[in-house]
Amino acid sequence: MPNCDPEDFYQLITNTANESKASCGLIFNTFxxxxxxxxxxxxxxxxxxIPIFPIGPFHKCSLTTSxxxxxxxxxxxxxxxxxxxxAPKSVAYVSFGSLAKIDQAQFLEIAWGLANSGQPFLWVVRPELVQxxxxxxxxxxxxxxxxxERAHIVKWAPQKxxxxxPAVGVFWTHCGWNSTLESISEGVPMICMPCFSDQMVDARFVSDVWKVGLQLEHGIERGEVERIIRRLxxxxxxxxxxxxxxxxxxxxKLCLKEGGSSYQSLDGLVKHILSL
Structure with a gap:
């Protein structure tokens, strides 16, 4: 939610939390x-x-194909x-989702940091990413x-x-929840560059709780970009x-199999709906 007034965003979250208390159940995309x-x-x-049903990762349950x-x-x-x-695990995959924007100076720092890292990189540069x-x-x-040919740039990629x-070794992401779960589900470490809303919390969990990635703590600077790619x-x-x-x-993977937590939670959700 870029450019959203903090007070409006706070009110939106508050209203969502309060109104959900009147629901018959809550479904979460997690496990x-x-x-x-x-x-x-x-x-x-x-x-x-209120019964809670964590049945994620959703994208692993979906029948949607590329x-x-x-x-x-x-x-x-x-x-x-x-x-x-x-080569296996050699490529840095870079994608900042469908809403984030960066300025020209940041774009150049990212470009030079990727180039100077020495690693091959796949970079999604969608229309209007650069302001x-x-x-x-x-x-x-x-x-x-x-x-x-060490770099490949596309406007949009089939992210999953x-x-x-097997060639992808790290994912530089804005840490939207879908992207975060997709990366976790494939065992790909992350470089975190959160932009707004829940991405800040997601990034902190990636770096400090699950410890499967690192944050760009000091802004977008080519030397920092190079160092963090090489560290990972x-x-x-x-x-x-x-x-x-x-x-x-x-x-x-295991949580979705028969007997797994998400499998059981989905079974519980079906039974709960049938009982209403």
Missing amino acids: EDLEGHELATIRQEYYPN SSSSSLLAQDQSCISWLNTQ ESDWLEVLPNGFLEALN EVLAH MVEEEGEEFKERALKLKEKA
């Missing part, structure tokens, strides 16, 4: 092994008389062909050519397919993030 403590708090302190995607932008499948030519400019106008002449690709993808420290990310991936 017990990811947010068990938070779900317990919700049950005990906020909605003690060919029938609900995406508002056309997905460029060329990125999958390009990923097929890259008051086309990204091709901002990049220096010869920038992409100098990278010698990209994150599941090249240096020994990165192996710890990868191991924790893979453990969460396994938990996300």
Whole structure:
């Protein structure tokens, strides 16, 4: 919710929380092994008389395929062909969602930081991402050519397919909840650049609670970008993030199987609806 007045946003959240107390049940796009403590708090302190159904990750339950995607932008499948030519866990995937915007100076710092990291990168630069400019106008002449096919830029990507690709080693994200869950479900560590609303909390959980990513704490600066990519993808420290990310991936997978927490919660939801 960019450019939203803080008071209006606070009122929206307050109204949503209060009105939900009159519901017959609440469905959450999460799972017990990811947010068990938070779900317990919700049950005990906020909605003690309302059943809670954490049945996520939703996208793993959906029958939607890349060919029938609900995406508002056309997905460029060329990125999958390009990923097929890259080494395992070598690519930094960069996408800031459908609403975030950056200025020209930030765009250039990101571009140079990615280039200087030495890692191949897939960058989603959707229309209107760069304020008051086309990204091709901002990049220096010869920038992409100098990278010698180490970079691939598209307007929109089939994100779930990209994150599941074995070549992807890190995801630089705005930390919207859908993107965060998609990355967790594929065991991909994250670089966090939250922009507004719940993204701030999501990023803090990624970096400080689950410890499967790092935040850009000091703004967008090419040296910082290069360092954080190398920490996660090249240096020994990165192996710890990868191991924790893979453990969460396994938990996300198990929760949807028969007997898993989300499986049981979905079964409970169906029974609850039939009882109303």
